[in-house]
Amino acid sequence: MPDMDPEEFRRLGHAVVDWIAEYRARIADLPVRADVEPGWVREQLTPALLSPGLPEEPQPLSGLLDEIDRVVVPASMHWQHPGFFGYFPANVSLHSLLGDMLSGGLGAQGMLWSTSPAATEVEQVLLDGLADALGLPPSFTFAGGGGGSIQDSASSAALVALLAALHRSAPDWQERGVDGTERVYVTAETHSSLAKAVRVVGLGSRALRIVEPSPGSLAMSPAALAAALRADVDAGLRPVLVCPTIGTTGTGAIDPVREVARAAAAHRAWVHVDAAWAGVAALCPEHRDLLDGVELVDSFCTDAHKWLLTAFDASMLWVQDATALPAALSITPEYLRNAASESGAVVDYRDWQVPLGRRFRALKLWAVVHGHGLSGLRAHIRSHVALAEELAGWVRDDPGFTLTVPPSLALVCLRVVTGAGQDADDRATRAVLEGVNAAGSEFLTHTVVDGRYSIRVAIGSVTTEFRHVRALWERLQADAARYRQNFPVHRGDPVQPRSTHQ
């Protein structure tokens, strides 16, 4: 029972490539959001897969492609659609897909250097090269004593940074675990993955300190941070990690990394920068100021799988001390011992992450850098920032809308203005968002700012061009106008949006 014959793979692989090419070519004609009820997919697939059960005999590929056309495509959110403006983009560029195919073809396990020297060193080289291209200081490169790794997600990057911080803060952590005095500092706008990491590592939510923003902003107040740190230390608690964000999920707010790092340094707390979405913009010199102060932090994370054209999963995490993660995470049973690891001359990336196994993820990143070049990556980012500026201008010029906060790179947060007060604006904004999503040409998500409902327009899909943003704007205007006709200066029950502070 050997594997499929390679010649058969050639034939079937071409068919799959053709399917993908056709899907990507027609993607703009599909509704961006699936219009299916919970359970519909299961119901559709039950005859083939559940009742009576999984197929006994091999089936032809054409049958799988038919099922994907019949069931999967209609039940999919099309994240690569030009009208996808939700969450943050999750670029899967076709160049990155080529690299990912090669990774699967090689089928390597990169857990140790020795189990695939290429998987390890290509990753090291690319992360060194990207650190330089982003303007990170040389101390974040392997050549400079630090180094980068590809994590599955910014959530996992935050988790391993926190583990390294716990280890540095208490040398007996590996043996005795946490002791309940540890504290972690974020803001109300910090991504929920930090709260999740704090839970995972056993600290409990009581360890999470929500630092106030500076007045009139959503960014962490360094003074409030310093005060919180001081108060905790005075109370016998132990500041372990501070997480400033460059580009929050809600609104793209940017915490003042330099001042945050200085406040943290006074108490030797680890500083982890979460720049999951926005960090890649530092490839452009005009956005290099995003990284101000980053030479003072311990770890820096930005996702290639959001806005840098690389298929999930490819979250890039750099540290200034290449020994920090292995020191915290390494455990070596006999069956993983090998001469290369014991020589100390190599990086074993399993010690930079929680899972043991790891795919050759660097190939998809290499394919992106190779196929687009740095100039192409910059053009990709600049095009979306320019589109966001256009959209923000239209919003400013239309009295029926307002910017919730100033736009941040390619993220624009806006609200409908009804003239009937903030509660009415909340209702109108929500109704307009729901109308856009129901129509199917564009997809939007929301956030809540200062208790008020806000549409987020996150521009960044691999296929989004001027005309798509313009079409979104025209739809927003038309839907808002229709809402105002239906509910002229209507004052109903006040809406109570949920807090973002979970």
Add this chain to the structure above:
Amino acid sequence: MPDMDPEEFRRLGHAVVDWIAEYRARIADLPVRADVEPGWVREQLTPALLSPGLPEEPQPLSGLLDEIDRVVVPASMHWQHPGFFGYFPANVSLHSLLGDMLSGGLGAQGMLWSTSPAATEVEQVLLDGLADALGLPPSFTFAGGGGGSIQDSASSAALVALLAALHRSAPDWQERGVDGTERVYVTAETHSSLAKAVRVVGLGSRALRIVEPSPGSLAMSPAALAAALRADVDAGLRPVLVCPTIGTTGTGAIDPVREVARAAAAHRAWVHVDAAWAGVAALCPEHRDLLDGVELVDSFCTDAHKWLLTAFDASMLWVQDATALPAALSITPEYLRNAASESGAVVDYRDWQVPLGRRFRALKLWAVVHGHGLSGLRAHIRSHVALAEELAGWVRDDPGFTLTVPPSLALVCLRVVTGAGQDADDRATRAVLEGVNAAGSEFLTHTVVDGRYSIRVAIGSVTTEFRHVRALWERLQADAARYRQNFPVHRGDPVQPRSTHQ
């Protein structure tokens, strides 16, 4: 700056498929293990990627393929090689690769049901179907109140099981974290990922209880477990999780799940079964006894990416209580709220794992089930078990070798017998392993059993057939004979193999 034109992707995608087909066709002619020094890959890639830096302008795909041929292939361990007998297999069948390509083509993010209903429900359906095909009780299916998910690795599966166990054991864990009384029970043969999970969740190594094996075996002693549980409870400690293994990494030992689960039940400890490698064999009725007692456990993990033909990452984790993981892990900020989640009618797989984002991993598993059928999957497993039985027979018949332990499914552990005592046998076994690996046609790894060095032959590559196992055996015989000629009944300094008990 839009993405590559789909027609261009069609052309380049065909070229990549052709490259993969050619690589797989010639893989048996490559040395299975890379013969490169640390730093060689970096040195080779520096002109293109580091000095002066990453390319500014887009480069043609042919250049990337050339670099992969020139640098990556010679610096790779070829895990899909027919002579790969190391660690455990990491099957990347060509069917699974087709499914993975489709996943990348769709480019979906399956973090919430609403962000890709298809990604979520296809996974639910397949995991239900596979639970049934494996012989797991219906209580592990969504239809039965439990359910399955695809994790990135068995390490992560163990981690989330432990988090669910901590939550169940102490309802204030989310708020107050761990308290130092928690205890986790394994054996010395349990995979190191359990020790890592215990470290990650903040318990420290003091929380890890190494339960003794039953006399004359490497399997957990239920009596010793019961005694350890009782002693800990009497000391005011809290048993949180017990992890029996079905098919340990070292030797394929099988813990008595039924009796272990009964002992754990007396103290309401969570039972997590790690069957990462061996569990998939339960697809064959003749190996169904592997699952004896599994109806008594809380969670069960087996990897599709080891021996079930599916590209990493695809570790399957089933639980009997579908609410257990979300109850432990869910945190919902405003920007992730949506009507489907709030209806309670859907599964949001982000709440079954630590990362937020997730790829449409079920497609590669579907492609495997579809392309091979259950009969093909069984034939794949049976062929390797039969090859292992052949090899074990040859070992038994040759006085120059001995089986370290009885073979377990497709894993054979063996030692060279020199006639000069156990220390000499250790040296000879190690020398023979190193000789085989240096020769390049096969790759082996080792373990230590009862303080003695042992070769592990893990049969299971997608391309391994009878002739490859026969060739390995002939090489082992020849190398052992050569060793005996060079060191006839030699008694040198005793070798001190490292303990497996890390």
